[in-house]
Amino acid sequence: LAKTTQPISMDSYEGQEVNITCSHNNIATNDYITWYQQFPSQGPRFIIQGYKTKVTNEVASLFIPADRKSSTLSLPRVSLSDTAVYYCLVGPNFGNEKLTFGTGTRLTIIP
Amino acid sequence: KAGVTQTPRYLIKTRGQQVTLSCSPISGHRSVSWYQQTPGQGLQFLFEYFSETQRNKGNFPGRFSGRQFSNSRSEMNVSTLELGDSALYLCASSSTDLPERAFFGQGTRLTVV
Numbered sequence: 774l775a776k777t778t779q780p781i782s783m784d785s786y787e788g789q790e791v792n793i794t795c796s797h798n799n800i801a802t803n804d805y806i807t808w809y810q811q812f813p814s815q816g817p818r819f820i821i822q823g824y825k826t827k828v829t830n831e832v833a834s835l836f837i838p839a840d841r842k843s844s845t846l847s848l849p850r851v852s853l854s855d856t857a858v859y860y861c862l863v864g865p866n867f868g869n870e871k872l873t874f875g876t877g878t879r880l881t882i883i884p
Numbered sequence: 885k886a887g888v889t890q891t892p893r894y895l896i897k898t899r900g901q902q903v904t905l906s907c908s909p910i911s912g913h914r915s916v917s918w919y920q921q922t923p924g925q926g927l928q929f930l931f932e933y934f935s936e937t938q939r940n941k942g943n944f945p946g947r948f949s950g951r952q953f954s955n956s957r958s959e960m961n962v963s964t965l966e967l968g969d970s971a972l973y974l975c976a977s978s979s980t981d982l983p984e985r986a987f988f989g990q991g992t993r994l995t996v997v
Binding site: 805816817818822 | 888929974
């Protein structure tokens with residue numbers, strides 16, 4: 774499985790757009806990029822998944838450049854409730870099979 | 885649909901004892917995975933079951949075991965508990981229709997004293 778590198782922590786003010794970048798230089802051809810969100814003492818929650826270009830859902834957007842060696846999770850107009858740890862995962866599109874979580878990015882939203 | 889349910893939510897055990905944790909997946913989901921989360925090691929994969937068979941296993945000692953029943957409910961067992969086993973144990977389930985998305989329960993907080 775491809776190793777991922779994310780910033781350990783980020784701070785942002787309420788109402789701003791937040792972009793969290795994940796580096797995955799060794800991504801394989803059949804790998805997808807998936808982001809999860811985790812609040813304290815809760816299980817991670819799926820946010821978004823993509824393979825290339827741009828994916829958008831009701832929660833976030835995911836931007837993936839042509840070389841796929843990095844990806845950016847974009848959270849529009851964040852609120853205090855977006856304070857959480859965000860994990861970038863890279864692997865085959867098999868979902869529940871041995872998800873490999875890195876250290877994640879601890880996002881703190883400031884009022 | 886009800887989400888993934890884990891019981892109990894909190895547990896305190898003494899070193900040397902054994903413990904069994906339970907996970908009820910989302911109805912219709914046949915894949916169940918277990919993870920251990922600690923401040924020092926983060927989220928680590930324990931094992932995954934599909935249709936009562938263990939399909940994948942992480943790098944944990946044999947004291948950690950699991951099983952899955954015909955109704956997809958799963959249990960994990962830890963024998964001869966050590967202080968380092970104190971952690972949040974998370975269960976996740978997924979369906980064959982949407983395999984790329986895992987749904988996690990709220991976890992069982994195990995404290996070994």
